[in-house]
Structures are given as structure tokens and as C-alpha cells.
Amino acid sequence: DQQVKQNSPSLSVQEGRISILNCDYTNSMFDYFLWYKKYPAEGPTFLISISSIKDKNEDGRFTVFLNKSAKHLSLHIVPSQPGDSAVYFCAASPYYGQNFVFGPGTRLSVLP
Amino acid sequence: SAVISQKPSRDICQRGTSLTIQCQVDSQVTMMFWYRQQPGQSLTLIATANQGSEATYESGFVIDKFPISRPNLTFSTLTVSNMSPEDSSIYLCSVDLSEYTQYFGPGTRLTVL
Numbered sequence: 001d002q003q004v005k006q007n008s009p010s011l012s013v014q015e016g017r018i019s020i021l022n023c024d025y026t027n028s029m030f031d032y033f034l035w036y037k038k039y040p041a042e043g044p045t046f047l048i049s050i051s052s053i054k055d056k057n058e059d060g061r062f063t064v065f066l067n068k069s070a071k072h073l074s075l076h077i078v079p080s081q082p083g084d085s086a087v088y089f090c091a092a093s094p095y096y097g098q099n100f101v102f103g104p105g106t107r108l109s110v111l112p
Numbered sequence: 113s114a115v116i117s118q119k120p121s122r123d124i125c126q127r128g129t130s131l132t133i134q135c136q137v138d139s140q141v142t143m144m145f146w147y148r149q150q151p152g153q154s155l156t157l158i159a160t161a162n163q164g165s166e167a168t169y170e171s172g173f174v175i176d177k178f179p180i181s182r183p184n185l186t187f188s189t190l191t192v193s194n195m196s197p198e199d200s201s202i203y204l205c206s207v208d209l210s211e212y213t214q215y216f217g218p219g220t221r222l223t224v225l
Contacts, residue, residue, distance in 0.1 A: 034214070043116070043204050043216035044155070089154060091214075099145065099170075100214060102155040 003027045004092050006103040013110050019077040021106050023090035026071065030092040035064060035075045037086045044089060080110045114139050114207055116217035124223045125195055132191045133220045135205035140185035143208040148201045161188050195224045
């Protein structure tokens with residue numbers, strides 16, 4: 001049973017517009033969440049994180065929103081750029097030092 | 113952040129052979145992790161390697177198939193033993209830093225014929 005779900009395998013967005021990537025989880029013990037970006041032939045790159053004590057975290061063009069009651073988080077990229085085209089993974093963990101569980105990923109394509 | 117390198121970056125191996133993948137970090141870290149990403153799938157944790165103790169394996173992974181060494185705080189190896197085509201994957205090491213964030217190496221792309 002998948003504990004971390006990313007129900008959209010792919011997403012296409014026009015350059016300059018907002019990209020919204022969604023992630024749902026089932027384990028209520030998850031307390032810490034990360035987003036990674038992965039280009040082909042490279043390892044995942046950490047983007048942004050959020051802990052359950054917050055509902056929003058912002059870093060430049062990237063904002064992550066967490067809705068604990070809905071067990072849902074989303075990553076907003078504004079404005080989207082062609083270089084953002086990659087696979088995005090969300091990952092969740094119940095506490096520090098515990099292993100992360102990764103979602104299946106969403107492939108984002110930003111069209112010029 | 114941390115700079116993580118892996119060797120080899122890719123390899124093509126024959127069925128029944130073994131391959132050892134090396135992971136080197138530019139700083140001392142307590143926890144290192146080995147992941148597998150099979151074609152079209154997400155990252156799956158194989159095991160956690162802490163220096164000075166036996167690696168902890170996730171369900172579905174065993175030491176005989178994936179022996180791990182962790183001789184010091186900057187280095188680890190993962191061996192894929194007695195390979196079959198089902199082992200064709202990208203293997204990634206990652207480290208857990210004090211900021212409670214995992215950083216990944218570039219991965220090793222393994223193809224088993």
C-alpha cells in the first residue's frame with residue numbers, strides 16, 4: 001500500500017505560469033516532508049521541506065503548503081521556467097532519523 | 113549541503129556476477145542510505161548504514177544479496193550480488209545531515225544482461 005501518493009504522473013505548464021504539484025499521504029504519523037527534483041541521469045536534488053508545525057514554507061519561487069487534516073501537501077512554483085522541467089518527488093518521514101518514504105513522482109514539463 | 117560522489121556512474125554486467133558501488137561524501141556523516149530506483153518507479157530504500165554497526169535492511173532486501181560496508185564516516189559500499197536482469201536499476205546513496213535533509217549522490221545506473 002502506497003503511503004505517499006502523487007496522483008498526477010505528469011503535468012505540463014506554460015512558462016511564466018504557476019506549477020502546482022500535489023502529494024497525498026496516508027500515514028498520520030508523518031511529521032516532516034520534503035520535495036526533491038530529479039533530472040535524468042542525476043540524483044535527486046533537495047528543493048524545500050516543511051514540518052508539521054507549519055502550514056507553509058517559502059523559498060524563492062518555491063512554496064510548499066501542508067494541510068495536515070487532509071493529509072495533503074502541494075508544491076507551487078511561480079513563475080515556472082523551462083529549467084524546472086524534471087521529475088518531482090515528495091517524501092515523508094515520521095520523525096528525525098527515520099527513513100523517508102517517497103512518492104512515485106510527477107514529471108513536470110514547462111513549455112516555452 | 114554535501115558533495116556526494118558515486119562510482120561507477122554506470123555499468124553493464126552479466127547475470128550471476130556481482131558489482132560493488134562506492135559512495136564518497138566530502139564531510140563526516142553518521143547516517144548513509146542506499147536507495148534503488150527501478151525503471152519507471154520511485155525511490156525505494158534498501159538499507160541504512162551507520163558507521164560502526166551492521167546495516168539495517170528494509171523489508172524485501174537481505175544482506176546476502178546487498179552486502180554493505182561502512183568503514184568510516186565518509187565512505188560506504190553497496191554490493192549487488194549474483195545479479196539478475198531484475199536488478200537493473202539506478203542505485204543511489206544519500207546522507208542525512210544535521211538540517212534533517214537527505215542529499216543524494218548522482219546514482220549508478222546498472223544494467224544486467
